[in-house]
Amino acid sequence: MNRSTSDPAPAKKPAHPPTYVEIDCTDAAPFPHSPTHGTEKETPPLFPNPTVLDEVLYDYLRRADKMGWSPYDLVDQENVKNLARPERLSETQLQAVQTVLYVEDHLPGYLSEYLEGLTHPDVPDEQYIVNRKALHYVFRWVGEEDRHAHVLEMYLKKTGLVTPAQLDADMLRERKTAYIFPYQHQVLEGFVYLALQEKATHLYYRALAKALDEPLLKAILTKMGADEASHGAFFYDLLIKCHKGDLDALARKVSAVSEDFKMPVQSNLTNYRRQLLSLMRSAPSYKHSDVFTDMMNAIEKAGQKYSRDSLTLISPELGPFDK
Ligand SMILES: [Fe+2]
Ligand SMILES: [Fe+2]
DSSP states (O other), X not given: OOOOXXXXXXXXXXXXXXXXXXXXXXXXXXXXXXXXXXXEEOOOOOSSOHHHHHHHHHHHHHHHHHXXXXXXXXXXXXXXXXXXXXXXXXXXXXXXXXXXXXXXXXXXXXXXXXXXXXXXXXXXXXXXXXXXXXXXXXXXXXXXXXXXXXXXXXXXXXXXXXXXXXXXXXXXXXXXXXXXXXXSSOHHHHHHHHHHHHHHHHHHHHHXXXXXXXXXXXHHHHHHHHHHHHHHHHHHHHHHHHXXXXXXXXXXXXXXXXXXXXXXXXXXXXXXXXXXXXXXXXXXXXXXXHHHHHHHHHHHHHHHHHHHHHHHHHOGGGOOTTO
16 A cells, blocks of 8 residues: 555656665665766665565565465355345445555556656666566565455445445546655655555554454455565565664664654545544554554564574574574
């Protein structure tokens, strides 16, 4: 899921996409110096670090292979007839599910943003190679987000909760609001933002599933939540491994981005205050601050693990007990 700014004013497209910036990524392999007008100009490190990217890509893609599921299996005739209890949804809960669908359905907008940024030719060759590698993640990720929009659309139509014509019209209206990625020139902040956003959707779907008394919708939200957890894990792993030598710097960045973090796309929804209210009322156990706490906990845990690892190097008998 993604989001934009309030009252979506058309933002200017960046002249140069956010493909690489100066960041403090302690493991980053230095990009070779390239002469500029007779002087040596130091270029920023590659981001993400290619070795780290390979590692987290492997974990994410292998996980995604095993987690595959199809909307056609979940919302098949048998489940709609025997499992679904759409009459148990309140008006507010139905509105919340529709809002989740609109948010997930913004996918074509943000895919084109990422694609443009990661295929822009005006970057050093080494960064271009890393960007192509990053697309392995992007393509699977957006495939999974698309699955979320598709399964909810099928659910709402096949259970008769919304007529196909009405839902098509509603989705069209919401889809037409522009999606602008909020951190176009700040790659690291953009990655932190994506980590928080994926964690927010994971925690929200979990809370919504818990609050509903509709077995088929619970099953759908559980599958969606697992995908969001996997997306969150990709960004957590990437950021933490890139900051292995300076997790404090990462924690500071997470604090800064969290300051004005909002639920994905909440601001470019039509009547977004009303839609946001339905979202929150339908999942009372969701707490926005838990998203920030979850990421800080992951960083803290990584800090403990890395300090144990360095102890192990010096003195193997002090190694962690859990290995
Ligand atoms: Fe999603
Ligand atoms: Fe996601």
